[in-house]
Amino acid sequence: MRLRGRSMGWVPPLLLLAGIAVADFNTTGEFRIISWIVLVPGIAAALCGVWGTAVFAVLALLTYVTVDSAWPHQYQTGLPDFILVTVGSILAVAACVVRVRGERRMLHMRDIADTTRRTVLRPLPPGWGGLEHAGVYLASDTEARVGGDFYDIQPGPHGTRVLVGDVQGKGLGAVEAAAALLGTFREAGYHEADLATVAERLETRIVRHRNHTAALGRKADGDRFATAVLLGFPEDAPGAVDAVVFGHEPPLAVGPGGVRQLPAGDGLPLGLGELAPARPTVRRLPLAPDETLLLVTDGVTEARDRQGCFYRLRDEVARAVAADPGVTEPRRLAAHVRDGTLRHCGGRLDDDTTVFAVRRPPHPRDE
Structure with missing residues (x-):
């Protein structure tokens, strides 16, 4: 409980302490409620820190002795209720210690999760790689705060590359696979001139990662794969984008004139390339200067409402x-899809959810 940044957790137990004392003074001798004061340190244990709870435990004992002593001897509750209040106060302080330790442990784990997320999904500076972009990531496991979805932008001498994807499965195994793919993308996306070579490097990397986890005896990770979209923004073709789709939901091109879906392509998910007769095709597709590419993972497309209906992404974006x-601006577009997805599923995400919007600046900047 906070008011203007200040903790107000001490207010309820203090009001309860005063209320019980005043009420006891105004009752008849046959009906005493002073022993109810044992509730005060219990309430404090849930709202205050350890020292605050200890203070209320002492105040409860002192108030009990003071109020009970003010009554004639025949109406005093005596030693049994004093023992009750004493034991209750001690247990309340002990419970508060356990609660505070648990909260500190949870905050520590959250810090670790945040560090992991910043390592896997590194922050992207505004205008990174000469692109306007906005990304939203929501983990289905709110405690983990990071899962198998991934995205990144890698500028380089051969143009700027973008990768958005989703590793099959959940948990730390999915996070490890996402980190492996992103590490390879950042290196290959910078050094390799051919986008098809970057795609091959990604396929090789996830196969190597699977072999490594299988050698460690982690059979559950031995068949892990990932869907993804790999984009290239060539410097010599400002009105086009190169795309490789690895079994992922194709991007949407969102412009003031409407919404269109880019071709799905012929690529299989990363990790299943050995089943394909040839490597995936790199397609150069036209992209208008005022169009924004919208990429999402299945946390968006498979979001369901209470009736079991899927979220109709393309229709909702077209309507907006x-x-x-102005919704085509990347930050507004990503926020709109995020809010629409959460509203559609009532805030109950069954899968990790990523929304990533990217476009060339309407007016190219001079580097």
Whole structure:
């Protein structure tokens, strides 16, 4: 409980302490409620720190002795209730110690999860790689705060590359696979001139990662794969984008004139390349200067409402753009899809959810 940044957790137990004392003074001798004061340190244990709870435990004991002594001897509750209040106060302080330790442990684990997320999903500076972008990541496991979805932008001498994907499965195994793919993307995306070579490097990396986890005896990770979209923004073709789709939901091109879906391509998910007769095709697709590419994972497309209906992403985005063409700006577009997904599923995410919007600046900047 906080008010203007200050903790107000001491207010309820203090009001309860005063209320019980005043009420006991105004009752008849046959009906005493002073022993109810044992509730005060119990309430404090849930709202205050250890020292605060200890203070209320002492105050409860002192108030009990003071109020009970004010009554004639025949109406005093005596030693049994004093023992009750004493034992209750001690247990309340002990419970508060356990609660505070648990909260500190949870905060420590959250810090670790945040560090892991910043390592896997590194923060992207505004205008990184000469692109306007906005990303939203929501983990289905709110305690873990990081899962198998991934995205990144890698500028380099051969243009800027973008990768968005989703590792099959959940848990630390999915996080490890995502980290492996992102590490390879950051290196290959910078050094390799051919986007097809970057795609091959990603396929090789997840196969090597699976072999490594299988050698460790982690059979559950031995068949892990990932869907992904690999984009290249060539410097010599400002009106086009190169795309490789690895079994992922194709990007949407969102512009003031409407919403269109880019071709799905012929690529299989990363890790299943050995089943394909040839390596995936790199397609150069036209992209208008005012169009934003919208990429999402299945946490968006498979979000269901209470009736079991899927979230209709393309229709919802088209409706929003028709009402306000400014929604095509990456930050607004990502926020709109995030809010729409959460509203559609009532805030209950069954899978990790990533929304990533990216476009060339409407007016190219001079580097």
